[in-house]
Amino acid sequence: xxxxxxxxxxxxxxxxxxxxxxxxxxxxxxxxxxxxxxxxxxxxxxxxxxxxxxxxxxxxxxxxxxxxxxxxxxxxxxxxxxxxxxxxxxxxxxxxxxxxxxxxxxxxxxxxxxxxxxxxxxxxxxxxxxxxxxxxxxxxxxxxxxxxxxxxxxxxxxxxxxxxxxxxxxxxxxxxxxxxxxxxxxxxxxxxxxxxxxxxxxxxxxxxxxxxxxxxxxxxxxxxxxxxxxxxxxxxxxxxxxxxxx
Ligand code: ADE
Numbered sequence: 001x002x003x004x005x006x007x008x009x010x011x012x013x014x015x016x017x018x019x020x021x022x023x024x025x026x027x028x029x030x031x032x033x034x035x036x037x038x039x040x041x042x043x044x045x046x047x048x049x050x051x052x053x054x055x056x057x058x059x060x061x062x063x064x065x066x067x068x069x070x071x072x073x074x075x076x077x078x079x080x081x082x083x084x085x086x087x088x089x090x091x092x093x094x095x096x097x098x099x100x101x102x103x104x105x106x107x108x109x110x111x112x113x114x115x116x117x118x119x120x121x122x123x124x125x126x127x128x129x130x131x132x133x134x135x136x137x138x139x140x141x142x143x144x145x146x147x148x149x150x151x152x153x154x155x156x157x158x159x160x161x162x163x164x165x166x167x168x169x170x171x172x173x174x175x176x177x178x179x180x181x182x183x184x185x186x187x188x189x190x191x192x193x194x195x196x197x198x199x200x201x202x203x204x205x206x207x208x209x210x211x212x213x214x215x216x217x218x219x220x221x222x223x224x225x226x227x228x229x230x231x232x233x234x235x236x237x238x239x240x241x242x243x244x245x246x
Contacts, residue, residue, distance in 0.1 A: 002042045004062035004071040005240060008050050008191050011228040012075040015237045017045050028065060031058055035066065039244045044068060051166050052097070052194035059198040070125065072243070073195050073208040074236040076228060077162065077187035078169050078216030080179050085212065086223060087142070087152035089133045089235070090186050091126045092162035092208040094118045095193035098178050098185070099165035109182070111197065118161075119196035125207035126159055132242035133157040133209060141238050146231055150223075160186035162210065164193035168224075169216040188216055211235045 007013035017023075020043065023036035034045040044066045048058035055073075062068045077090060084090070096118045101108050109117040134157050142152065161184040169175055169188050178185055192208045199206040211232065214223035 001070070002044065002066065002068050004059070004066060004068035005038075005043055005045045006048045006055070006058055006062065006071065006073050006195070007075045007236060008048055008055060009075065009228060009232070010047050012232045012236050013045060013047050015233040016240055017047070019237065020045060028061055029057060031061065033061070033066065039241060041244050048191065051190050052164060055191035056194040056198050059195045063198070063202045063204055068204065071195060071199055071204060071206040072240065073192060073206070074240055075189065075191070075210055076213035076224065076232050077189040077210035078175070078214045078220055078224070079186070079212045080163070080175050080188050080216055081186045084186060085152070085155070086150050086214065086227065087147075087155040088212045089137070089155070089157040089239070090162060090210045090212065091129045091133065091157065091159045092121055092192055092210065093126055093159050094120055094161040094184070095196040095208070096161065096163045096182050096185065097165060097193045098163040098182060098188065099167060114197075119193060119200045121196060121207055122205035125205055128243060129207045129209050129239070130157050130159055132246060133239045135242050135246060136235070136238035139238065141234060142231065150227065150231070158186065160184070162186065162192045162208065163188050164190055166190060168220070170218065170220040172217045175216040187212060209239060
């Protein structure tokens with residue numbers, strides 16, 4: 001079993017990359033792939049860069065060049081549903097591309113020639129990711145200082161719908177428009193649904209887990225920068241380590 005692990009930012013994956021035992025490093029298509037053992041599992045780690053194209057090409061490379069059997073994506077997202085707070089965790093089960101609109105040829109959000117407007121991730125992987133994230137939250141690895149700074153009170157893990165698009169969502173008007181058009185969406189990011197499409201088309205199981213870094217509103221840029229700088233890596237390594245070891 002070989003597991004591909006990817007994130008859109010260094011701030012979300014560097015501490016995991018640093019934990020790979022004597023990795024074989026290879027550069028392909030402007031990405032660095034780290035192939036080696038991570039807590040006794042054969043893994044290939046990569047920082048994919050932002051957006052749907054960057055993450056899709058990286059996922060395809062993991063599948064075609066490294067023959068991974070599973071892809072895990074870890075990173076941050078902006079909250080779209082009002083019930084979510086900074087520090088909560090979303091395991092994605094359905095993935096929409098909120099910027100897909102090929103009307104009048106296809107319905108709004110429908111992925112042309114796929115016959116659907118969303119992709120579904122692997123149920124067993126999601127249950128395991130949720131347990132890994134819950135155990136991370138229960139482990140007190142997030143300091144009180146960080147909890148106070150980000151107003152993290154009783155963080156929770158949910159399984160739910162994620163929307164992806166090539167847009168950093170930073171206004172209530174944009175968030176409300178996504179929620180109105182796709183009411184089940186819990187959070188927004190820029191890669192998950194692209195990775196979901198590639199994995200679905202190659203029939204490779206995948207799991208995508210996102211920590212809420214901001215509320216996709218007028219303070220999203222500041223909240224996002226601070227969260228990714230200070231704590232995103234801690235969430236990623238905590239969750240993925242639990243996934244691989246529990
Ligand atoms: N990732 C984290 N926060 C985001 C936001 N507000 N919009 C898009 N992607 C994000």
